[in-house]
Amino acid sequence: xxxxxxCLTEIMAIPGALDAILIDQTSGTALATGGGTSDADTExxxxxxxxxxxxxxxxxxxxxxGATVRICDVMITTDDGHHLLKPIETVFDGPLVIxxxxxxxxSNLALARHRLQALxxxxxxM
Numbered sequence: 001x002x003x004x005x006x007c008l009t010e011i012m013a014i015p016g017a018l019d020a021i022l023i024d025q026t027s028g029t030a031l032a033t034g035g036g037t038s039d040a041d042t043e044x045x046x047x048x049x050x051x052x053x054x055x056x057x058x059x060x061x062x063x064x065x066g067a068t069v070r071i072c073d074v075m076i077t078t079d080d081g082h083h084l085l086k087p088i089e090t091v092f093d094g095p096l097v098i099x100x101x102x103x104x105x106x107s108n109l110a111l112a113r114h115r116l117q118a119l120x121x122x123x124x125x126m
Contacts, residue, residue, distance in 0.1 A: 007123045008034035011100055014115050016107025018081065021046050025053060025087065025095040036101075049099050053085055073113060082109055086116045088123060096123075 004022060011020045012034045019036030023029065028050030030042045053074065060069040074085040082102040089095055098120060102112055 004032045004123070007098075007119055008032055010119055011098065011116070014100070014102070014107075014112050016082075016103040016105075016112070018101045018103055020101070021049070021099040023050055023097040023099060025050055025097045031096070046099075049085060050097065053087065053097055073116065075109065075113070077104070080104070082107060082112070084109075084112060084116060086120055088120045090123075098123075 008020055008022065011017060017035060019040065020034040021030050021042060022032040023046045024031055028047035030046035033042050036042070053071070056074060057069060057071060060071070071087050073087075076083040076085075081104045084098075084100045084102070086098040086100070087095060088098065098116060100112065100116060102109070
């Protein structure tokens with residue numbers, strides 16, 4: 001089982017990883033960060049990413065006519081990279097989200113998704 005810092009270290013070891021944020025999905029607060037640049041507004045990014053995931057869940061729920069919708073991950077591809085959101089259900093602090101930004105030239109999206117899936121199952125919140 002991994003702690004938060006060990007999890008972020010392993011996430012940043014994924015080929016092409018640029019930065020990562022562990023987000024409290026309920027509040028949109030950044031709990032921990034890895035990599036990245038010093039000029040990034042982590043709190044604003046975490047809040048926006050949390051809202052993005054909530055909007056996707058709301059839209060899917062509305063289109064699924066009563067079925068329970070559970071997101072495994074969300075992939076967003078932009079002109080400057082790939083962005084992955086991985087929701088994690090925890091019994092301790094409520095739902096968390098791992099956000100990972102990847103360099104589109106140096107990353108393998110399938111490998112990154114596979115590694116996030118494996119890491120999310122080993123994450124233990126402290």
